Amino acid sequence: MNLLVQDVEIVGNITFKDGLTIEGRVEGEITSPGDLTIGEHALIKGDIKTRSVIVHGRVEGNITVQERCDARATSVIVGDITAGTFAVAEGATFSGRSRVGKAAVAAAAAASSPPAAPASPKA
Numbered sequence: 001m002n003l004l005v006q007d008v009e010i011v012g013n014i015t016f017k018d019g020l021t022i023e024g025r026v027e028g029e030i031t032s033p034g035d036l037t038i039g040e041h042a043l044i045k046g047d048i049k050t051r052s053v054i055v056h057g058r059v060e061g062n063i064t065v066q067e068r069c070d071a072r073a074t075s076v077i078v079g080d081i082t083a084g085t086f087a088v089a090e091g092a093t094f095s096g097r098s099r100v101g102k103a104a105v106a107a108a109a110a111a112s113s114p115p116a117a118p119a120s121p122k123a
Contacts, residue, residue, distance in 0.1 A: 006041050013046075022057075040074050047079075049112075055092075062096075064108050082108040 001019040004010070008024035016032045023039035028046045030036060036050045042057035052067040055075040062079045063069055069083040073091035081098045084105050088094060099108070 006039070038075070064105075064112075066105055 001021060002016060004020070004022045004024045004026070006023040009026075010024070011027045013028040014020075014026060014030045016034060018034045019036075020030075020032065020034065021037040021039060022030075022042045022044065024041075025043045026046065030044065030046065030048045030050065032050045034051055036048065036053045038044055038053065038055045038057045038059060040056040044057070044059045045061060047061045048059065048063045048065070050065055052065050052069070053063060054070045054072065055063075055077060056072045057074070058076040058078075060078045062081070063077065064082045066084060068085045068087065069081050071077055071086075071088045071092040071094060073089040075089075076093040078095045080096045081094075081100075082104050083098070083100055084102060086098055086100045
């Protein structure tokens with residue numbers, strides 16, 4: 001598990017493979033096939049696309065996860081959530097729309113795929 005501590009600030013996109021915990025500030029997209037934990041003091045301004053996420057801090061952006069989005073009591077999420085499952089603890093703040101279930105995740109994946117190239121006209 002990798003850790004970005006509280007005094008780290010990143011402007012730019014982040015990709016990682018396995019697991020990451022962010023305690024600092026990130027302005028940019030976070031993408032991974034792994035698991036993400038947003039610490040209690042963290043601020044994320046950008047979209048998150050991972051396998052799963054646990055949010056203790058603040059996220060200002062859309063969250064798309066294949067499996068589970070877990071909003072803990074100290075979390076503030078301002079943005080839309082698409083997840084296989086979505087859990088919200090008492091005390092958490094969520095302002096946005098949620099789409100939950102395998103069909104929602106599949107639709108989000110299809111929408112983010114690049115469009116197919118048009119067929120070449122026959123001469």
